[in-house]
Amino acid sequence: MTMVTIIDLNTGNLQSVANAFTRVGAEISIARTADAADGAKILVLPGVGAFDRAMTRLNEQRLGPVVRRHVLEKRRPLIGICLGMQLLADRSFEHGEFAGLGLIAGEVVQLEPRPPIYRVPNIGWTTVTARKPTSMFPSGVDGESFYHVHSYHLVCRDAGDVAATFEFGGRPVVTAIERGNIFGMQFHPEKSQDAGLNLLSSLMKHIGSAG
Amino acid sequence: MTLHRLIPVILLKNGLIVRSQLFRIHQTIGNPLHTIRRLSNWNVDELILLDISTEDFHDMRRDDLQVRYLDNTSIGVLRQVAEISFMPLTVGGRIRSVEDVRARLSVGADKCAINSEAVRSPGLIEAASKAFGSQCVVVSIDALRKKDGSLEVFIDGGKTATGLQPGAWAAECERLGAGEILVNSIDRDGSGWGYDLDLVRQVTDAVSIPVIACGGVGSYEQFPQAIQQAGASAAAAANIFNYFELSYAHAKKACIDSGVAMRPVSLGSRWFPREPAYDVKVEDARIESRLERARTRRFPSMEISATRKVRWCTRCVYPSLSATPMEFDAEGVCMGCRMAEMRVDTPSQEWERRKGILADIMEQASSKTGDRHDCVIGVSGGKDSYFQTHYVKNVLGYNPLLVTYYGNNYTPAGERNLRRMAEVFDVDHIIYTPGVGLLKKLNRLGFIVMGDMNWHNHVGIATLPLRIATQNRIPLVVYGEHGYADLCGQFSMNDFVEWTYRNRLEHFARGYEWNYMVGREGITAAQMAAYQYPSDQEIFELGLRAIYLGNYVPWDGNANANLMREKYGFEFGDLPFERTYRKASNLDDMHENGAHDYLKFVKFGYGRCSDHASKDIRLGTLSRADAVALVRKHDAVRSSDIVRWCEYVGMSEDEFDAIADTFRDSRVWWLADKRWCKQNIWDGG
Numbered sequence: 001m002t003m004v005t006i007i008d009l010n011t012g013n014l015q016s017v018a019n020a021f022t023r024v025g026a027e028i029s030i031a032r033t034a035d036a037a038d039g040a041k042i043l044v045l046p047g048v049g050a051f052d053r054a055m056t057r058l059n060e061q062r063l064g065p066v067v068r069r070h071v072l073e074k075r076r077p078l079i080g081i082c083l084g085m086q087l088l089a090d091r092s093f094e095h096g097e098f099a100g101l102g103l104i105a106g107e108v109v110q111l112e113p114r115p116p117i118y119r120v121p122n123i124g125w126t127t128v129t130a131r132k133p134t135s136m137f138p139s140g141v142d143g144e145s146f147y148h149v150h151s152y153h154l155v156c157r158d159a160g161d162v163a164a165t166f167e168f169g170g171r172p173v174v175t176a177i178e179r180g181n182i183f184g185m186q187f188h189p190e191k192s193q194d195a196g197l198n199l200l201s202s203l204m205k206h207i208g209s210a211g
Numbered sequence: 212m213t214l215h216r217l218i219p220v221i222l223l224k225n226g227l228i229v230r231s232q233l234f235r236i237h238q239t240i241g242n243p244l245h246t247i248r249r250l251s252n253w254n255v256d257e258l259i260l261l262d263i264s265t266e267d268f269h270d271m272r273r274d275d276l277q278v279r280y281l282d283n284t285s286i287g288v289l290r291q292v293a294e295i296s297f298m299p300l301t302v303g304g305r306i307r308s309v310e311d312v313r314a315r316l317s318v319g320a321d322k323c324a325i326n327s328e329a330v331r332s333p334g335l336i337e338a339a340s341k342a343f344g345s346q347c348v349v350v351s352i353d354a355l356r357k358k359d360g361s362l363e364v365f366i367d368g369g370k371t372a373t374g375l376q377p378g379a380w381a382a383e384c385e386r387l388g389a390g391e392i393l394v395n396s397i398d399r400d401g402s403g404w405g406y407d408l409d410l411v412r413q414v415t416d417a418v419s420i421p422v423i424a425c426g427g428v429g430s431y432e433q434f435p436q437a438i439q440q441a442g443a444s445a446a447a448a449a450n451i452f453n454y455f456e457l458s459y460a461h462a463k464k465a466c467i468d469s470g471v472a473m474r475p476v477s478l479g480s481r482w483f484p485r486e487p488a489y490d491v492k493v494e495d496a497r498i499e500s501r502l503e504r505a506r507t508r509r510f511p512s513m514e515i516s517a518t519r520k521v522r523w524c525t526r527c528v529y530p531s532l533s534a535t536p537m538e539f540d541a542e543g544v545c546m547g548c549r550m551a552e553m554r555v556d557t558p559s560q561e562w563e564r565r566k567g568i569l570a571d572i573m574e575q576a577s578s579k580t581g582d583r584h585d586c587v588i589g590v591s592g593g594k595d596s597y598f599q600t601h602y603v604k605n606v607l608g609y610n611p612l613l614v615t616y617y618g619n620n621y622t623p624a625g626e627r628n629l630r631r632m633a634e635v636f637d638v639d640h641i642i643y644t645p646g647v648g649l650l651k652k653l654n655r656l657g658f659i660v661m662g663d664m665n666w667h668n669h670v671g672i673a674t675l676p677l678r679i680a681t682q683n684r685i686p687l688v689v690y691g692e693h694g695y696a697d698l699c700g701q702f703s704m705n706d707f708v709e710w711t712y713r714n715r716l717e718h719f720a721r722g723y724e725w726n727y728m729v730g731r732e733g734i735t736a737a738q739m740a741a742y743q744y745p746s747d748q749e750i751f752e753l754g755l756r757a758i759y760l761g762n763y764v765p766w767d768g769n770a771n772a773n774l775m776r777e778k779y780g781f782e783f784g785d786l787p788f789e790r791t792y793r794k795a796s797n798l799d800d801m802h803e804n805g806a807h808d809y810l811k812f813v814k815f816g817y818g819r820c821s822d823h824a825s826k827d828i829r830l831g832t833l834s835r836a837d838a839v840a841l842v843r844k845h846d847a848v849r850s851s852d853i854v855r856w857c858e859y860v861g862m863s864e865d866e867f868d869a870i871a872d873t874f875r876d877s878r879v880w881w882l883a884d885k886r887w888c889k890q891n892i893w894d895g896g
Binding site: 011013014015016019020023024048049050053083113115116118119120121122123124125126127145147148149150151166167168188190191193194196197198 | 212213214215216251254256257290293294297298299300316317318319321322341342343344345346347390391415419420421442444445473474477480481482
């Protein structure tokens with residue numbers, strides 16, 4: 001059974017993420033401290049809410065260095081979900097300017113509303129398009145939709161990191177990234193039912209066979 | 212692009228789903244766990260769960276169900292809901308602080324809907340959106356259209372006026388940081404007239420955040436209107452999703468058919484099978500613990516608890532703690548009496564209109580080429596079966612296929628009535644008889660697991676007609692009356708409620724699906740085939756509906772019985788029942804009015820006589836004083852068929868009584884001086 005360690009950023013939705021990984025057959029542990037996260041095989045950074053609060057918590061608990069070591073030195077898989085993906089960026093402009101973990105080159109900026117069609121927050125099922133073959137979408141994602149709920153989005157500096165996008169107000173918005181052992185998704189796989197659970201299941205299989 | 216959403220709303224009141232009308236009348240539908248599990252099975256776009264309880268207390272009301280709450284608080288219930296809810300979950304009700312929001316998010320909610328408290332202290336919107344992000348702060352707005360046509364926001368479940376205008380208030384919520392608005396119409400609630408599109412439009416025009424429309428949907432075609440005509444991002448409804456089979460799939464199809472961009476109809480998630488997956492070890496332990504209690508005669512309810520206070524309807528004799536989904540209104544009158552009132556007041560031209568709707572349904576379902584029967588009627592051979600067959604064959608002129616689940620417990624008169632149906636009506640009749648060895652096992656298991664030997668009978672009757680209809684590509688099943696709509700006013704007549712899998716699993720099977728029995732006493736899956744319900748995909752593709760005749764034609768059980776005796780020689784019981792005074796009910800099963808009903812008394816402190824007397828009071832044929840006397844005479848009788856049943860399944864009567872006592876509901880009974888005591892309707896006070 002695959003061991004997954006979920007970092008508790010105290011920002012909600014932890015339980016849903018845990019339920020989803022359990023449902024696809026993973027064994028779950030929750031890490032609230034640096035020590036608890038240190039030995040992880042697979043790390044999951046979930047999260048909803050504000051960027052700076054989450055970063056503050058990561059720094060206070062000295063979790064930032066643990067996450068970086070996990071990815072850069074141990075070369076182990078990291079999965080960022082929603083805010084958890086945004087935290088991987090260099091910086092965010094949500095209510096100010098804040099530094100992120102710097103694992104993915106890019107910045108987090110606000111979605112621009114264009115009512116009546118494009119309302120912000122972007123809440124709901126958004127059809128995504130794969131930008132490269134990835135282990136998250138082994139059979140492509142044409143027409144598949146995932147549940148999004150966010151007001152900010154990641155802009156990648158390296159287009160090669162972008163795994164999938166969706167269209168918003170006539171422009172592509174990054175919704176999934178993959179760079180080596182780093183996987184990120186703006187949508188909520190834990191709330192995307194069959195689409196999300198299929199994705200987590202295939203990602204776990206890929207990571208399991210690779211590691 | 213971001214697709215539009217179709218969102219079922221669950222109104223939760225003290226632990227049970229309710230149907231709502233004008234925010235004032237609430238009828239109990241059932242427990243949320245089965246319903247939410249099914250929504251996960253269907254991949255629904257999102258779920259909104261609104262807790263409209265007046266106190267932080269949730270209860271399933273009975274202990275013989277397979278599901279149970281692990282704790283009685285809102286948060287405890289939400290934790291259980293989140294475990295089976297893999298769709299986005301918005302939770303509202305009783306949220307008054309940032310801490311309330313945090314508590315809900317941390318157990319699995321994705322968004323929180325704030326209503327009254329947002330008006331009282333708008334700072335909460337700001338504080339919650341700062342703490343958790345605006346994307347998880349929904350402000351719920353309930354608006355009432357007043358006599359002069361203007362709209363006003365009301366809070367406290369529609370009770371308190373605020374002087375606020377919905378559009379202006381929504382714009383203010385957006386400014387304070389709300390990420391979404393849920394707008395509901397108080398005057399449309401439960402009406403079935405459709406959304407108040409003007410209200411929805413006022414709100415969508417006033418904000419740039421997404422808006423969810425709710426309130427008033429009575430037919431599937433009304434869903435897309437909120438999106439196409441009023442600019443909503445999502446269309447939501449509560450009641451309608453409780454009325455019809457596969458309602459979510461049909462509503463989704465209506466939206467997509469009218470051009471709304473939504474995710475496709477989906478039935479049967481690979482991650483959430485429709486049939487519950489039971490933890491065999493946990494269930495084994497539950498059964499063993501019950502048998503242990505029976506052996507040692509240790510019972511939990513030894514003292515009178517403060518919450519134990521049974522009331523009775525002030526008109527009929529129905530108790531407030533019961534086996535059924537009953538509600539009382541503010542005047543202490545039960546919903547069964549209220550709905551009976553409505554039925555009596557139904558004018559004849561309304562019945563003519565209903566007969567017209569029925570004629571359309573029958574005509575649509577009928578075989579055009581003669582390759583099959585026109586419909587299936589599930590018959591037990593009782594008075595209602597006769598009436599249904601009479602009506603479909605001899606009044607409407609269609610060719611039904613009769614289907615009987617033969618449970619091997621017929622009374623002699625019931626048996627003769629059953630066997631004569633093919634002759635007196637000249638219709639085809641399938642009588643399905645399970646192996647008696649299997650029946651004995653299922654009798655025993657039903658009794659030990661849930662205190663009901665007739666589980667097999669209820670599930671058989673609730674499965675076989677639909678199974679045979681599906682196998683023969685017959686798209687219509689006709690049932691008689693909706694038992695709970697009649698007995699306890701579970702639905703309004705205007706709901707035209709139809710048969711659902713949820714109703715079958717929850718009320719007929721008590722959450723114990725056919726697969727629960729597999730592996731017990733050596734029972735195999737193949738032996739349980741007759742109890743396996745058609746798949747949702749099969750039902751959807753066939754367009755199978757199962758309707759209740761009672762929604763379309765006036766229904767009076769006593770009058771039907773007399774008419775059927777006159778016209779077709781229907782026989783009444785040769786012997787009076789010990790536990791009720793009616794003679795023409797449940798002749799198909801000697802235990803239904805006997806041992807099975809005695810167990811209802813053991814569990815809940817009342818029996819079928821209370822049911823029958825309540826119905827006769829509502830019909831105006833019995834006074835309440837006479838009814839009380841009948842209840843006093845019959846409800847507690849330990850019927851003699853228990854001897855037969857014990858011999859049938861090979862159990863001693865002592866064992867029967869000991870196991871039965873483990874089902875005494877602590878809400879009703881207490882033990883004093885080694886005697887079981889309860890409140891009685893004749894105690895007074």
